[in-house]
Amino acid sequence: MASTRWGIMGTGAIANDFAQALKTTPGAVLHAAASRSQASADAFAKKHGIARSFGSYEELAADGEVDIVYVATPHAFHRDNVLLCLGAGRHVLCEKPLAVSAAQVAECVAAARERNLFLMEGMWTRFFPVARAIRKAVAEGAIGKVVSVSASLGFKLEPSFNPRLYEPALAGGALFDVTAHARLLPSGVDQQTFATLEYEGGAMAHLELAAKRRDHRETGYIRTGRPTQCPETYTIGDEPDPMLLRARRVEVEEPLDPPNPGLAPGYNYVGSQGLRFEAEAVQQALHEGRTEHPEMRLDESLAAARLFDEIRAQIGLRYPWDEDQGVARLGASHQ
Ligand SMILES: NC(=O)C1=CN([C@@H]2O[C@H](COP(=O)(O)OP(=O)(O)OC[C@H]3O[C@@H](n4cnc5c(N)ncnc54)[C@H](OP(=O)(O)O)[C@@H]3O)[C@@H](O)[C@H]2O)C=CC1
Numbered sequence: 001m002a003s004t005r006w007g008i009m010g011t012g013a014i015a016n017d018f019a020q021a022l023k024t025t026p027g028a029v030l031h032a033a034a035s036r037s038q039a040s041a042d043a044f045a046k047k048h049g050i051a052r053s054f055g056s057y058e059e060l061a062a063d064g065e066v067d068i069v070y071v072a073t074p075h076a077f078h079r080d081n082v083l084l085c086l087g088a089g090r091h092v093l094c095e096k097p098l099a100v101s102a103a104q105v106a107e108c109v110a111a112a113r114e115r116n117l118f119l120m121e122g123m124w125t126r127f128f129p130v131a132r133a134i135r136k137a138v139a140e141g142a143i144g145k146v147v148s149v150s151a152s153l154g155f156k157l158e159p160s161f162n163p164r165l166y167e168p169a170l171a172g173g174a175l176f177d178v179t180a181h182a183r184l185l186p187s188g189v190d191q192q193t194f195a196t197l198e199y200e201g202g203a204m205a206h207l208e209l210a211a212k213r214r215d216h217r218e219t220g221y222i223r224t225g226r227p228t229q230c231p232e233t234y235t236i237g238d239e240p241d242p243m244l245l246r247a248r249r250v251e252v253e254e255p256l257d258p259p260n261p262g263l264a265p266g267y268n269y270v271g272s273q274g275l276r277f278e279a280e281a282v283q284q285a286l287h288e289g290r291t292e293h294p295e296m297r298l299d300e301s302l303a304a305a306r307l308f309d310e311i312r313a314q315i316g317l318r319y320p321w322d323e324d325q326g327v328a329r330l331g332a333s334h335q
């Protein structure tokens with residue numbers, strides 16, 4: 001297998017995990033790491049056996065021997081970091097979200113397309129064997145037509161765990177950090193309504209009102225085998241219901257190595273050993289001369305960014321740069 005020289009931008013928690021995962025990725029070469037400080041870059045490079053270390057992101061972007069840069073910085077900087085790399089002629093894999101507004105994502109996508117460079121948002125779980133097996137089963141009609149998907153993902157994110165999550169200037173908060181994984185894109189508002197209700201005392205209810213569903217049999221459920229971010233077993237198909245005559249349920253299992261649940265040694269985040277599937281997929285796309293990955297297209301990142309803008313406008317979640325980006329004010333389009 002041809003090799004791919006990776007450059008890692010940022011030396012935080014996920015950068016560590018990605019470097020760790022690259023060590024188990026066939027064809028991956030840990031070529032360079034960059035930090036805002038030379039000392040951090042050196043320490044990171046030493047820990048992971050990386051050949052080159054740079055004390056600025058600009059130096060990494062300028063390294064012509066880097067095949068692709070993995071951007072692992074806080075959300076608020078993704079746009080600038082991505083544009084820096086693309087501007088220097090580097091392919092880019094950027095952690096989620098690709099950027100923090102639709103306008104910013106559009107800038108990144110335009111820059112990549114103009115320069116004919118590879119760009120992908122790091123939706124890592126999409127490349128897990130189990131996720132691919134689910135998509136295949138659904139595409140083959142194993143559970144019939146899916147008309148409803150609901151996703152739920154939550155963590156107890158303590159400020160002490162990672163302060164960036166509480167920092168507006170770094171685009172902290174659950175929307176960008178966690179919702180980015182769920183990717184529920186809007187389709188046909190007349191057909192389905194999702195409502196979230198907040199009760200006195202803080203309780204919340206999530207309702208799905210479907211006007212199009214013809215019969216229960218066509219409802220697709222995806223259940224995870226275990227309560228963890230990266231399950232290895234999913235059951236897809238109908239909700240268990242004694243009234244169902246033609247239930248179609250399929251169990252899809254693709255164990256991780258080392259297996260979940262739990263933190264694999266050397267990693268900061270649960271399931272991060274699975275980052276290697278994403279790295280491998282990106283490498284293959286590069287070797288095929290692609291500028292987008294067919295399983296994680298840029299149009300999808302754009303659509304998700306528009307959805308996030310909309311959610312932010314509706315819930316009044318404002319970030320410091322919104323005035324410049326034209327992100328709608330609370331209620332501006334919903335009064
Ligand atoms: N796929 C997944 O499941 C996960 C994805 N992520 C994503 O990865 C990205 C980084 O998250 P994570 O590694 O947890 O974050 P960390 O805070 O642990 O690391 C971010 C790194 O970015 C660099 N950085 C640049 N500018 C700043 C700044 N102003 N303040 C703080 N750090 C800065 C720092 O590296 P340096 O000092 O070397 O420049 C820092 O170590 C986010 O986009 C996040 O959503 C995170 C966790 C899991």
Ligand SMILES: O=C1OC[C@@H](O)[C@H](O)[C@H]1O
Nearest residue numbers: 155157165177178229269
């Ligand atoms: O993407 C993520 O997944 C795991 C979380 O703990 C983390 O904060 C988030 O960035």
